[in-house]
Ligand SMILES: [Zn+2]
């Protein structure tokens with residue numbers, strides 16, 4: 816199994832968009848997704864696999880309508896339930912947005928793509944921001960300060976920046 820597929824989520828400076836994953840990477844992803852579902856006694860059905868393919872290919876968090884548009888053949892009636900199961904299994908992650916639409920992305924340890932989010936407060940679109948050594952250094956410093964002031968043991972971080980996307984400015 817390639818290290819980058821499952822290794823530590825933090826891969827500073829590497830933008831790893833899974834737009835067209837090589838076959839072995841996709842196989843690793845599906846193998847791991849199947850393993851995580853099995854741990855919950857859930858099957859990796861063709862619908863669930865199609866949903867994973869859709870969110871892995873997107874490169875940014877997708878709304879349910881976007882996912883259904885990309886994952887053709889997945890019944891709409893069961894898509895939400897299937898995504899919920901994928902989130903419970905740690906394959907996908909649901910983001911709380913600034914609008915009513917939930918957005919879904921691949922779990923970060925599966926995408927191997929440590930990143931942060933830009934959330935548009937007008938239209939709700941969420942864009943991924945790949946991390947960089949400079950950004951990580953600044954965030955590590957912020958985490959250190961927060962830990963110092965609160966006694967909290969910080970193990971990871973995730974930031975959402977709110978503002979206006981280029982289309983809404
Ligand atoms: Zn916007």
Ligand SMILES: [Zn+2]
Nearest residue numbers: 876920930943
């Ligand atoms: Zn993301």
